[in-house]
Amino acid sequence: xxxxxxxxxxxxxxxxxxxxxxxxxxxxxxxxxxxxxxxxxxxxxxxxxxxxxxxxxxxxxxxxxxxxxxxxxxxxxxxxxxxxxxxxxxxxxxxxxxxxxxxxxxxxxxxxxxxxxxxxxxxxxxxxxxxxxxxxxxxxxxxxxxxxxxxxxxxxxxxxxxxxxxxxxxxxxxxxxxxxxxxxxxxxxxxxxxxxxxxxxxxxxxxxxxxxxxxxxxxxxxxxxxxxxxxxxxxxxxx
Ligand code: UDP
Numbered sequence: 001x002x003x004x005x006x007x008x009x010x011x012x013x014x015x016x017x018x019x020x021x022x023x024x025x026x027x028x029x030x031x032x033x034x035x036x037x038x039x040x041x042x043x044x045x046x047x048x049x050x051x052x053x054x055x056x057x058x059x060x061x062x063x064x065x066x067x068x069x070x071x072x073x074x075x076x077x078x079x080x081x082x083x084x085x086x087x088x089x090x091x092x093x094x095x096x097x098x099x100x101x102x103x104x105x106x107x108x109x110x111x112x113x114x115x116x117x118x119x120x121x122x123x124x125x126x127x128x129x130x131x132x133x134x135x136x137x138x139x140x141x142x143x144x145x146x147x148x149x150x151x152x153x154x155x156x157x158x159x160x161x162x163x164x165x166x167x168x169x170x171x172x173x174x175x176x177x178x179x180x181x182x183x184x185x186x187x188x189x190x191x192x193x194x195x196x197x198x199x200x201x202x203x204x205x206x207x208x209x210x211x212x213x214x215x216x217x218x219x220x221x222x223x224x225x226x227x228x229x230x231x232x233x234x235x236x237x238x239x
Contacts, residue, residue: 002045006230007125009048011151011211012039012160013144016057016085018218023130026057027085032092038224040096047228048124050148050154051131053089055081061139074140082143086133088110093129100129105137105146117153124154144198148205159211160227160230162197163216167235168197185237187213203237213237 018035043049051171058081061163064074081199086102101117101123101159102112112133113119123130135146142211151159167192169179187207191200197215214227216234 005042005045005047005228007047007228008155009154009156010042010050010158010228011147011154011156012051012162012224013147014053014055014162014218015143016052016081017164018057018162019053019085019088020057027088032088033095034221036096036098037091038222040098041225042228043098043127043129044064045228046226048127049129050120050124050150050156051133052135052150053085053127053133054143055135056080056204058082058084058147062077062233063237064097075141076106079137079139082135082162083108083111083133084135086131087181090131097130099127100131102131102133105132106132118137119153120150123172130154137197137198142199142202143153144202145205148202148211151211151233152205152209156211158227159213160208160224161213161215162224163197164217164219166217167215168237170197172196181235182234183232185235186239206237207239210239 017077019027019031019111021031055078059076060078061071061075062185065071090100103115103120104112105115107114120130135143148190165173168182171179187203191205214236216227223233
């Protein structure tokens with residue numbers, strides 16, 4: 001018998017850095033087909049898949065201020081960067097046979113559909129992969145917050161956060177060798193510790209909507225599917 005997914009509808013949050021591969025910047029051509037293949041396999045299980053993609057591989061608002069740009073300008077540039085990534089991911093997904101729609105929070109009709117919640121849900125019901133681009137459409141937010149917001153709006157069963165590390169740690173494992181992996185944590189634990197894995201606004205949104213956050217290593221091939229099938233991968237944040 002085919003394995004049964006534990007989630008009916010997921011919101012997958014991918015940081016822009018995932019697309020960089022081993023490059024210092026931009027989109028590594030070899031990453032997209034691999035990522036798209038994994039998403040296609042999850043879709044083939046009958047799971048509704050929505051994706052929020054970041055833009056950190058191109059530009060982040062905060063970094064732009066260091067070069068003398070106004071923060072809000074930098075944030076809009078960051079949001080536009082997410083649209084570039086969304087289009088690249090859409091292309092890769094369609095090459096794998098997944099019908100995909102990009103819905104953007106900043107209108108640009110020649111490029112993508114505007115974000116309309118009901119339309120997003122309709123696409124998901126029709127089996128299309130939906131990529132939410134341009135974050136929340138507002139400066140001073142992150143794509144993690146956009147992911148939590150969209151997950152709440154589409155009634156996702158879980159927010160899957162693919163990262164560079166194996167899950168949630170007591171401190172940043174890249175900087176602190178003493179950091180320990182936490183398999184299970186509450187939203188409150190994350191909020192009180194101020195852990196940088198996800199910003200507080202995003203965690204609070206998930207807490208309010210009671211959406212579990214699954215944090216796992218996206219660089220391990222097959223991990224998205226493992227999480228969807230309920231295997232013991234990464235960490236879970238819930239009540
Ligand atoms: N951004 C924004 N509002 C949003 C989402 C993103 O202003 O709702 C901007 C912000 O400048 C951010 C950049 O877009 O730094 C890229 O998003 P993010 O840093 O979350 O990307 P990731 O780290 O996931 O690649």
